[in-house]
Amino acid sequence: MSVWSTLSDSSFLEMLDSVLSKCDASHCCCGCCAALRPRYKRLVDNIFPVNPEDGLVRSNMDKLTFYSMSSPEKLDRIGEYLAQRVSRDIYRHRNPMVIIAMEAMDQLLLACHAQSLNLFVESFLKTVQKLLETTEPALQILASQSFVKFANIEEDTPSYHRRYDFFVSKFASLCHSNHPEVDVLNSLRLAGLRGIQGVVRKTVSDDLVENIWEPVHMDKIVPSLLYNMQHARPRRISNDDNSPNGLPEEQVDSENGARNIDPSALAENCLRELVGRASFGNIRSVIKPVFKHLDLHELWVPNDFAIYTFRVIMYSIQVQYSYAVVENLMMHLDTSSRSRAKVRTSMANVLAKIIAIAAGESVGPSVLEIVNSLLKHLKQSIMSPIPVDDKEAVTDEKHFQESLISALAEFAYHLPDYQKIEIMMFIIGGTPGTGKSDPENVPAETLLQHMLLKCLLKVSHKYKSTNFSTSLPLTFLDPLLRTSLVQDAYVRVLVQEILHCLLDRHDNRSKLKKPSVEICDLNLAIDKCSRADSLFYKNHGSRILVNLSESLDLNNVTRENIEAIYCTAALICVELATDEMLVDILRWALAVQDVALTNTMLHPKNRLSLHVVAISIVTLASHTMNVTTLVEYSSKVVSARNGSAPHLLNFNESSAESIQQDAISPECLLDFNAIADCMKEAGRDIMGMIPLQGPFNANQRYSWADSSVNQPSSFTDLSNINLDGSESNTSSPGLARRYAEEEVTFEALKKVLAEPVESRREAEYEKRQVICEKFRNTPFQQLVASSQSKGDVLNDTLNQILTRISVMPCGQPELNAVQHNNQSLPHYGNNFPDLFVY
Amino acid sequence: MEDYKYLFKVVLIGNAGVGKTCLVRRFTQGIFPPGQGATIGVDFMIKTVEIDGLKIKLQIWDTAGQERFRSITQSYYRSAHALILVYDVSAQPSFDCLPVWLREVEEYASPKVLRVLVGNKVDRDDREIPPAVGEGFSRMNNMYFIETSAKDCSNVDKLFQEIARELIQDANSNDGPVGQQDTTHLDGAAEKSWSESNCCKS
Ligand SMILES: Nc1nc2c(ncn2[C@@H]2O[C@H](COP(=O)(O)OP(=O)(O)OP(=O)(O)O)[C@@H](O)[C@H]2O)c(=O)[nH]1
């Protein structure tokens, strides 16, 4: 009670005061009857000074505030009256009074957190609008400031009917102010930006009020922000990778900031705030106007501003939605398919820049969607008909393709490894395969192969291989190996390079790029082979090796192919150093040498290169497996070559043409039996070689022509003779050769690859049994007879060779072996080299 | 001061340089500004007119004609009660672009919007578009038509007066007092008799 009495006492005094002052104040429009006016009106009137320059009468303002707080029911009347006064003062161009009235309204707004504020707010906003409708910059700026104050208060009850349409429209218009004076222009634009910020703050937090995310608002807000950001100091937009990051570059005092704040900085802040508040459903309505703005203002080429804008967006959007931005950008790329290639390239580049930011958050199908979409664009671009004579268009399109690839690589780089593999499988799945294709489409298909494999290569570059069974699952390995046999030589190089990335766990591949017998100089990093590794080798190793020799044997093989294939084989030596691998790789090396000696379709240079590959691999394998006898043997061959055939130790650029392929003396060649002996001596299990021999046959069709299936032997080639000579010299009567599995055709090979290992092993085991039985049970004479009966061709050839090669310095042990074989049949199992190679 | 009966939103569109801003300033401020610069984004003006004793407040949004600003200007079409499509009678290209503008109107504006075609700069003696051509176009496209000059003031007030009059009629025929709300809708399917009757001849 006492409170109320004091109040009325003081109010009474105030009233007297005001009456007195009113009498003096002749400026008052209706001063004479002041005492008869309602009290709230008198209180309001009293806050205005006699002299406008004096500003708000503070003490009276306090009284008005106190009155409003104690009689909140009067607040709406007070608001209405103030609004009226403002309206009148605007009309009469009495700006100082307008400013004072607005200051009063601000204070009342902030002081009164009453329920009745709702009604006061209506007058308040009406007044703000009134100010915004004037053409005077000062009043518009004032309006914006008051609006921001309003935006920052929390109202108790939302007002469903309130609309911000006008404010958004007008603030957006202010953001584009074209005032001739720069200072005024900046202030007006800042006022617009702050107003927009205010509307956003006011509306986003409350679902019940106007939906600010409606396109009708966003289509005004977003371009206004971008338009101001566009005129930022160049530094802000600069394209280096560390600008704009998660934090605004400079903190902007957005409330009552100083005059010299840069509108672009505030605009950027506003955009960050807006994007940061966007929920998933609203992202599209924010992003869409961004695209429209960038398109219309032609901000894609150059794309610094676009990149800057999207960085800002990506770093402020709620992380879990970031991929939605990427998706939207992709959609925009879709709709821009008819834009200039330069524009699309820029878009793809922007994508590449921001995609990494999204990658961390991408999960599940969205990852593949993004990849799929990128690949779709790539295919589209490659298949799009561009007149070849339009050089510029062609290069532009090429740039577009490259930017897509780097976007993809960038994306994959930031994904967890298991998703990288998924992506790689996805890409290889989309690569036009080895199947039949329309000859019309071949160039485009090959280009697509190039592109996709380049993609794959980029992804695999970023992949850190640990466990081969995860890096190279069958579903990935299969198509990869298939692609390694396609017609286009460059595609095959790419496949090998992909394999390098996936196989190389110790960063050795740069050291193994070129064949070399100087293994110790390479400083290879070698780890012990784990159980998982040897299991992987057991399952897939020999297939990979078969594949490698097949692809060496293709007629259009190039130096790059040979080097790449060598590198793959060498990496297998290093990464999968198991006994099984050793046996296979030795046989592989011999097969390579065989191709070198026999495949006359190959360029002479390449045939020499294959010799280099063979010796290098044997040397490498003997070192990694630490087989002293082999190390010794290989160095013996190396020194022999050093003496008489140095061109067989290094890739030789010049002299290849002049060197006769058949002039290689036997001591310079890898000898099968010598290697076998080394292995035996080292106590290595040579039997282990046997079960895996089958597929190797494929590459030996020249030397091991199968007489049992009545194929005419092709022993006319001198180099063939050479090899066969040294072989036949030492080996069994050739009977075993007849057991070559089947005719070696591509189909057969494919069958071999496709067949489960088990069944193949079984078949081979059976065959072995048959051979063994035969050798066990047939008297030697009969064996000899049967081998003689094979026909004269072989005998003739043998004789020819034997006479031609009169001296065989390395031949001693082999001759011994022959004798040994001839005398004691029971040793056939280990000693018949045929079993190694049939 | 707030005693207007209706509030209408009017949006001006048309090629750059046809005189939209000059028209608005002539109407709202009574001046023909020398060296009027190209509009950036959207400008805003307010003017109250009196029709038959009723005060009508017109919110006038003057958009930039330059194509790059379409990103923002189109967003102002939707809430317009009237759209003024301006061309320059002395510039054929500005007339040739009208179909493009109409397509934008179809896409972004309310289907009930009042559409007015204005041929501006009739004071010039190098006219390229005869009045009949402009009128023909307006009739084909179901628009009102008037020729104006922001420079010599002809028909400028009339343009806005007629718009206000039409909008009142629309509002009344729709029964609902449009009032001072921002959300005024024009549902009336009033016959567009304007160009045939009183205001197309200058
Ligand atoms: N002779 C003559 N010139 C006019 C008239 N109206 C405008 N102009 C001139 O035309 C030019 C462009 O006028 P604005 O009003 O800026 O044109 P606008 O349509 O607003 O152009 P944007 O804002 O770029 O879309 C200015 O140089 C004016 O002086 C007119 O009625 N007669």
Ligand SMILES: [Mg+2]
């Ligand atoms: Mg203009």
